[in-house]
Amino acid sequence: MKIVVCIKQVPDTTDIKVDPDTGALKRETAGTVMNPFDMYAVEEGLRLREKLGGTVTVLTMGPPMAKEMLKVTIGMGVDEAVLISDKKLAGSDTWATAYALSKACEKAGFDLLIFGKQAVDGDTAHVGPSTATYLKIPSLTWVKKIRESSDTEITVEKMMEDGVDVVKTKLPAAITVVKEINEPRLESLKGKMRAKKYEPAVWSLEDIGGDESMVGLKNSPTRVAKSWSATRQPGKAEMLSGENEQIADTLFAKIKELGFIK
Numbered sequence: 001m002k003i004v005v006c007i008k009q010v011p012d013t014t015d016i017k018v019d020p021d022t023g024a025l026k027r028e029t030a031g032t033v034m035n036p037f038d039m040y041a042v043e044e045g046l047r048l049r050e051k052l053g054g055t056v057t058v059l060t061m062g063p064p065m066a067k068e069m070l071k072v073t074i075g076m077g078v079d080e081a082v083l084i085s086d087k088k089l090a091g092s093d094t095w096a097t098a099y100a101l102s103k104a105c106e107k108a109g110f111d112l113l114i115f116g117k118q119a120v121d122g123d124t125a126h127v128g129p130s131t132a133t134y135l136k137i138p139s140l141t142w143v144k145k146i147r148e149s150s151d152t153e154i155t156v157e158k159m160m161e162d163g164v165d166v167v168k169t170k171l172p173a174a175i176t177v178v179k180e181i182n183e184p185r186l187e188s189l190k191g192k193m194r195a196k197k198y199e200p201a202v203w204s205l206e207d208i209g210g211d212e213s214m215v216g217l218k219n220s221p222t223r224v225a226k227s228w229s230a231t232r233q234p235g236k237a238e239m240l241s242g243e244n245e246q247i248a249d250t251l252f253a254k255i256k257e258l259g260f261i262k
């Protein structure tokens with residue numbers, strides 16, 4: 001089985017500063033680590049390879065310094081690691097990131113894509129399902145266990161608010177995983193020695209066959225209107241009910257009413 005795991009580098013502190021003018025995270029002021037959920041994604045990829053054979057490739061889209069994080073995954077035992085890095089990608093939002101990752105996944109080739117549940121900085125949980133949407137493959141989110149797996153299909157347990165859903169899908173497919181799925185291994189001594197000499201491949205936008213008009217800040221559909229630290233107001237929560245589309249319309253109207261969208 002050809003497994004591709006997408007991982008993201010995130011700031012290693014929870015009190016990262018926010019630029020007061022733009023509301024953007026000041027990423028350069030903090031150290032960086034692998035997004036914690038992505039450790040579980042890597043581990044699950046390695047376990048599937050141990051069971052079914054094949055290879056595990058790790059992809060990240062980020063700045064050149066993300067190579068160090070990729071080396072950690074080599075130490076854990078992945079076969080190859082690729083950095084997607086290009087100035088044209090700077091400022092990409094989740095939709096543009098997903099587009100670039102989908103092109104890179106196509107180039108790498110895959111039967112199964114594994115993502116973390118969400119990144120602890122951006123926190124949207126968009127990138128896994130959005131990448132799957134670009135690739136026109138099924139995506140199963142919040143996976144806490146892979147019950148059965150073969151080269152052609154997988155059956156998983158998805159964590160839900162009120163229990164567990166058991167879902168089966170044919171491959172190729174994408175999953176996003178939660179911490180309950182496994183206990184990530186540490187880097188082995190042999191792995192660390194390989195990682196020391198290992199040089200991750202670097203792919204540009206051109207290398208992945210990406211279209212410049214789909215990526216970068218000016219081509220990203222998201223606009224950050226305002227960022228601030230949230231405060232809790234007990235008793236102020238309102239639960240929306242109805243069909244998904246109806247809930248989305250109500251939510252959109254409320255956000256507009258609050259003045260965040262013109």
Ligand SMILES: Cc1cc2nc3c(=O)[nH]c(=O)nc-3n(C[C@H](O)[C@H](O)[C@H](O)COP(=O)(O)OP(=O)(O)OC[C@H]3O[C@@H](n4cnc5c(N)ncnc54)[C@H](O)[C@@H]3O)c2cc1C
Pocket residue numbers: 006007008009035037038041059060061062090091092093094095097101114115116117118119120121122123124125126127128217220222223224
């Ligand atoms: C207008 C705008 C501009 C932005 N500009 C930048 C910028 O210049 N630099 C920057 O770092 N961020 C930037 N961001 C934030 C960036 O869009 C998100 O951090 C990123 O797309 C991932 O979204 P998320 O953190 O919500 O990840 P989630 O969707 O919560 O992540 C889910 C999973 O997707 C995978 N994943 C997420 N991101 C990546 C990645 N980059 N590579 C591989 N796998 C990944 C991981 O498996 C992760 O666990 C910008 C956001 C906006 C709205």
